[in-house]
Amino acid sequence: MAIKKTTVSEVGKKVINKDPLFILDVRNEDDYKDWKIEGDSFEYNNTPYFDLIDSVDPIKDELPKDMDIVVVCAKGGSSQYVTEQLDEAGFENVYSLEGGMKAWSEHLEPVKVADLSDGGELYQFVRLGKGCLSYMVTSGGEAAVIDPTRMIETFTGFAEEKNVKIKHVLDTHLHADHISGGHAIAEKTGAPYWLPPKDAEDVEFDYNKLVDGEDLTIGSSKIHVQALYSPGHTIGSTSFIVDDQFLLTGDILFVESIGRPDLAGKADDWVSDLRDTLYNKYRNLSNELVVLPAHYMSNEEMNEDGSVGKKLATLQKENHGLNVADENEFKKMVTENLPPQPNSHQKIRETNMGKINPEQEEKREMEIGPNRCAIK
Known part of the structure; x- marks a missing residue:
């Protein structure tokens, strides 16, 4: 049986x-609670694989007959076994997720x-399982890639599909929650790799x-x-204004939160820089700019x-991190309200x-888990 x-x-x-x-996640409960596939219209059941080895009878009445069911595990092995058992139990709309949570x-x-x-065109690459956001600006047969992940074939393949040549690769800062594909794309395409120098003092390659x-300038159309x-977020963090319409904020400003300043162990040192960027530099920009961050939380x-992404004017009204008038309260919020640091961040x-x-x-193992670049 296939x-x-x-x-x-x-x-x-x-x-x-x-x-x-309907997602049937057969990982351990702690892993499921820490990180799962999220969809606005998804329903869930988390029953560990080891509880289903002998029989799937304990969950048969908890699964729908009128929805597609996707069985999820860590790497795609355990889910195949459970899918087979459910198929034999009469569930016709059950599928194993190839590669599991790793994929x-x-x-x-x-x-x-x-x-x-x-x-020109602007594309956002949404890393649904990690909350990372990368970008490609195309114009006149050329492209710039911003904050790419290590899955570089996605970006080079997309550029080929759009018939554009990657001319620049940029990172808004030295990332600590995921491995950048910036240097690798630059090596593959011959494009220059751009980094903020204050974040790059210890890098081992040319930039x-x-x-x-x-x-x-990207292409003949002057984007x-x-x-x-x-x-x-880091001492070198750099934002980008694209085509006078979009503000790419890296990990400084998100739709529903603001960036954390502690991933290099410098929270107390950098909190004033964070406030200055958010409350001075960004407020001097046009409120019509659309904020496009490097991560999202949900x-x-x-x-x-x-x-x-949302307009800066909207975030100025709705984002709590942009509306803390007292500096001491802001510092307390930023330094005492931090989630666990990303896995393997160092x-x-x-x-x-x-x-x-x-x-x-x-x-792959270093990156497993949700992003944790924002304060709560």
């Missing part, structure tokens, strides 16, 4: 389209954000210094990507088309510096 399977891409489209789906962690869903002036006011020094932040930083080069499987 076990029916589904892919992370198919599940990802259901998340974006808000389609119904889900790596999936990127491209979403078109907007048409830019003179024919172009991304400084305040740097203006890169400008202007750098704006905006420290606080699907509630998604727009109807699956993209993540090794991820060292990898992004080029100091270590783990094997592919270790890189």
Whole structure:
């Protein structure tokens, strides 16, 4: 009997389209509570695999007969066994998720954000299992990639599909929650790799210094990507203004929160920089700019088309982190309200510096789990 399977891409489209789906997650309860596949119209059951080895009878009455059921485990093995047992028990609409949560962690869903002036386009790559957001600006046969993840084939393949040549690769800061694909894409395409120099003092490779006011032009249609020094999450954090319409904020400002300043152990030192960026530099910008962050916390932040972003004017009203008048209260909020640090954050930083080069499987393990770049 052939076990029916589904892919992370198919599940990802259901998340974006808000389609119904029933998830049977057979990982341990702690792993499930820490991190799971999230969809606005999804329903769930978490029953550990070891409780189902002898029989699936304990959960038969808890599963729907009129919905597709996707069985999820860590790597895609245990889910196949449970799927087979459910099929034998009479469930016809049950599928095993290929690659499990490991594959889900790596999936990127491209979403078109907007048409830019003179024919350019802006795309957001949504890493649904990790909450990472990457970007590609295209214009006149050229492209710039911003905050790419290590799954570089997604970006190079997308560029080929759009018939554009990657001319620039940029990171808004030295990431600590995921491994950047910036340097690898630059090596593969020959494009320069841009990093803020204050974040790059210890990197082991050549890079172009991304400084305040740097203006890169993409293609013949002159889509400008202007750098704006905006420290606080890291000392080098740099935002980008794209086509005078969009503000790419990295991990400084999110739709429903603000960035944490402690991932390099410098929370007390950088909290004033964070406040200055949010309460001074950003307030001097046009409120009509659409904020596009490098991460999101939950699907509630998604727009109807699956993209993540809101006008700066809206965030100035609705985002609590932008509305704390007292500086001491702000400092207390930022330094005492922090979630656990990302898994393997120090090794991820060292990898992004080029100091270590783990094997592919270790890189996957380093990134497993939700993003934790925002304060609560």
